Amino acid sequence: MRKCCVRELGRIDYGKALELQQQLATQRKQGTVGDHLLLLEHPHVITLGRNGHVENLLASDEILSRAGISFYPTDRGGDVTYHGPGQLVGYPILDLRDWKRDVGAYVRAVEQSLIDTLAEFGIEAGRIPKLTGVWVGDRKIAAIGVHLSRWVTSHGFALNVNTDLSYFQYIVPCGLTKPVTSMAQLGVRASLAEVSQVFAAHFGRVFECEMLFEAPVLAATEREN
Amino acid sequence: MTDVVMPQMGESIVEGTLTKWLKKRGDRVERDEPLFEISTDKVDTEIPSPAAGTLSEVLVEEGATVGINTVVARIAEEGGAAAAKPAEPAAPAEKAPEAPAAVAAVSVAAPAEKAPEAPAPVAAAPAAAPAPPPVEPEAKPAEEPAAEPAAEVSGPLSPLVRKMARENNIDLSRVKGTGAGGRITKQDVEAYMAQGTPAAPGPAAAAPAVPVAAPPDASKPAAAPPPAFSPGAKTKIEPLSTMRIKIAEHMLLSKRTSAHVTTIHRVDMTKVAKLRERFKGQFQANHGFSLTYLPFITAAAAVALRQFPLLNASLDGNNIVYHNEIHIGIAVALDNGLIVPVIRGADEKNVLGLQRAIVDLATRARSRQLKPDEVLGGTFSITNFGSFGSLVGTPIINQPQVAILGVGTVDKTPVVIDDAIAIRSICHVSLSFDHRLIDGALADQFMTKVKQVLEGWAEEVL
Numbered sequence: 001m002r003k004c005c006v007r008e009l010g011r012i013d014y015g016k017a018l019e020l021q022q023q024l025a026t027q028r029k030q031g032t033v034g035d036h037l038l039l040l041e042h043p044h045v046i047t048l049g050r051n052g053h054v055e056n057l058l059a060s061d062e063i064l065s066r067a068g069i070s071f072y073p074t075d076r077g078g079d080v081t082y083h084g085p086g087q088l089v090g091y092p093i094l095d096l097r098d099w100k101r102d103v104g105a106y107v108r109a110v111e112q113s114l115i116d117t118l119a120e121f122g123i124e125a126g127r128i129p130k131l132t133g134v135w136v137g138d139r140k141i142a143a144i145g146v147h148l149s150r151w152v153t154s155h156g157f158a159l160n161v162n163t164d165l166s167y168f169q170y171i172v173p174c175g176l177t178k179p180v181t182s183m184a185q186l187g188v189r190a191s192l193a194e195v196s197q198v199f200a201a202h203f204g205r206v207f208e209c210e211m212l213f214e215a216p217v218l219a220a221t222e223r224e225n
Numbered sequence: 226m227t228d229v230v231m232p233q234m235g236e237s238i239v240e241g242t243l244t245k246w247l248k249k250r251g252d253r254v255e256r257d258e259p260l261f262e263i264s265t266d267k268v269d270t271e272i273p274s275p276a277a278g279t280l281s282e283v284l285v286e287e288g289a290t291v292g293i294n295t296v297v298a299r300i301a302e303e304g305g306a307a308a309a310k311p312a313e314p315a316a317p318a319e320k321a322p323e324a325p326a327a328v329a330a331v332s333v334a335a336p337a338e339k340a341p342e343a344p345a346p347v348a349a350a351p352a353a354a355p356a357p358p359p360v361e362p363e364a365k366p367a368e369e370p371a372a373e374p375a376a377e378v379s380g381p382l383s384p385l386v387r388k389m390a391r392e393n394n395i396d397l398s399r400v401k402g403t404g405a406g407g408r409i410t411k412q413d414v415e416a417y418m419a420q421g422t423p424a425a426p427g428p429a430a431a432a433p434a435v436p437v438a439a440p441p442d443a444s445k446p447a448a449a450p451p452p453a454f455s456p457g458a459k460t461k462i463e464p465l466s467t468m469r470i471k472i473a474e475h476m477l478l479s480k481r482t483s484a485h486v487t488t489i490h491r492v493d494m495t496k497v498a499k500l501r502e503r504f505k506g507q508f509q510a511n512h513g514f515s516l517t518y519l520p521f522i523t524a525a526a527a528v529a530l531r532q533f534p535l536l537n538a539s540l541d542g543n544n545i546v547y548h549n550e551i552h553i554g555i556a557v558a559l560d561n562g563l564i565v566p567v568i569r570g571a572d573e574k575n576v577l578g579l580q581r582a583i584v585d586l587a588t589r590a591r592s593r594q595l596k597p598d599e600v601l602g603g604t605f606s607i608t609n610f611g612s613f614g615s616l617v618g619t620p621i622i623n624q625p626q627v628a629i630l631g632v633g634t635v636d637k638t639p640v641v642i643d644d645a646i647a648i649r650s651i652c653h654v655s656l657s658f659d660h661r662l663i664d665g666a667l668a669d670q671f672m673t674k675v676k677q678v679l680e681g682w683a684e685e686v687l
Contacts, residue, residue: 015588015589015592015594049269050244050245050262050264050269062597065596065597070589070592070594071593071594072592072594075269076269077264077265077266077267077268077269078267100235101235102234102235102236102237102238103234103235103238103265103266103268103270104234104235104236104237104238104265104266105235105236105237106235106268107266107267107268132266132267133267144267145267146267146268146269147268147269147270147271148268148269148270148271149259149270149271150271150273
């Protein structure tokens with residue numbers, strides 16, 4: 001069975017996580033490391049996908065910086081999105097050649113892991129055709145945006161666990177004017193750590209790999225700041 | 226010729242959007258080097274080049290969505306490209322049939338588009354990209370004005386292309402389009418301008434615009450040198466970024482405001498270098514960043530600023546404004562500019578705190594995440610051009626401050642100590658100061674203090 005190393009990074013700056021992702025993706029392409037799943041949480045940040053439209057960012061730079069939100073243009077797919085405390089962010093760094101050479105299947109599988117995770121907490125979530133992501137009714141609970149280089153994935157998903165949804169007012173999430181929701185809003189009280197454990201298990205099942213947990217390294221450094 | 230196609234990214238995926246070309250027409254590519262990016266279903270993918278050679282044809286424009294296996298570009302392999310480059314008589318003949326072929330392929334892909342306007346002699350030139358003869362512009366103007374000024378431009382034009390044409394006074398009917406259906410892309414306009422073809426019918430009309438736009442206004446002297454380019458010269462015109470405009474204004478303002486003088490001192494950094502060597506690894510392990518010379522120099526400057534408060538002051542009319550707090554700005558180089566974020570209360574921080582602040586500010590400056598107030602309120606600045614290899618510099622004061630410290634490289638150098646030659650880590654540190662307020666004697670006392678602190682650095686201070 002293939003193995004996938006899980007790293008739980010705690011709350012980590014977007015830039016730092018990006019650097020780590022890029023480093024792992026490069027090493028994965030070279031074949032010097034195996035598959036990884038990074039699970040973490042970001043401080044308030046708004047990111048813009050490669051094909052995103054700045055118009056979907058509703059607030060000016062000044063308003064964002066006053067609200068303590070940073071802003072990053074990135075190379076992932078998708079439009080503008082918000083990350084912040086209370087959101088489980090997952091960055092799988094997988095070589096799809098070892099699984100299926102199919103980006104569509106990959107995105108559907110990430111969605112499936114999220115749907116299964118939510119089901120375990122009693123939330124019935126699903127897909128809306130043509131609108132990548134995971135939805136509860138017509139409310140978006142998890143967003144997906146992926147970058148692929150030589151079949152190695154980076155970026156990933158963001159699941160609203162107990163996110164303060166008011167921060168989404170600064171953007172049109174993924175360019176869609178549909179509402180967002182969170183597990184907390186749907187009445188589920190779960191910590192990020194719990195959800196992250198459950199997710200890793202489902203991810204392993206869907207992608208048919210054994211999940212190996214690694215001790216948190218970066219989280220400690222981050223807290224010192 | 227190798228065809229580059231929109232790849233099949235998965236069973237259910239029938240088309241993809243070409244989001245970005247990572248190479249331009251005429252660029253060399255290596256096999257497997259990222260060539261373009263596509264987007265399918267929230268997944269952005271970099272597509273590597275299938276072959277090594279020259280990107281000779283770009284058939285699909287950025288933003289277009291095409292079915293899988295559509296040819297998006299062609300790569301001329303080693304042999305072919307090499308033959309085409311030298312302007313041998315054989316080459317143009319060989320090249321010629323190729324261009325129409327490309328056009329045909331495009332028309333098939335996009336039948337709705339109008340056929341490109343007559344592949345006139347002018348149009349042929351950019352197609353043969355590798356070796357256009359820009360050396361003989363005289364030869365062309367004679368025949369060019371003959372071309373119909375209002376000639377049809379094939380395909381719709383993007384607002385960007387229209388804007389570029391307007392600003393540079395380019396007659397688009399003369400620009401060969403390489404986009405889908407012969408559409409003119411930004412790259413085509415750039416290629417046309419780079420070629421140095423005369424700027425359309427009225428170069429005379431364009432020239433006066435420059436001096437008029439910048440009259441000899443008292444607030445902006447010397448801003449408008451006479452146009453240094455002439456039509457037909459090898460020039461490329463690009464508007465300044467907002468940041469660049471601000472930097473330009475700020476630099477001129479400072480030169481006009483302050484009476485700049487620079488003094489240079491040689492500092493023996495051997496003690497600091499040894500400390501740095503010893504603690505570098507530990508810093509990396511414990512704090513996640515390296516230990517550089519800059520926090521030591523910042524600390525030394527802070528000590529000297531406390532002793533000589535006139536260097537931590539501003540001049541306001543006929544008043545000296547002494548700043549009680551020491552806020553040191555650190556110049557950070559950006560891709561096409563610079564920014565000076567400020568370490569507040571620099572004298573209250575130790576080397577660790579200063580290094581952390583420097584790393585944090587520099588990182589966020591580069592990712593453009595500084596908050597507005599983090600670049601304001603500096604009372605003194607440091608610029609570390611040594612990191613780019615400069616020995617000595619004469620920096621411009623960051624207004625409304627009155628002095629700036631420039632740090633050169635730290636190099637092992639033979640020096641004479643007590644009539645013996647020793648190898649020491651030497652750094653040249655320069656101070657540009659405003660002679661309206663500060664005299665040379667004071668500036669050198671300040672520098673002597675900086676030097677003393679650095680040369681006598683005791684380990685416990687770390």
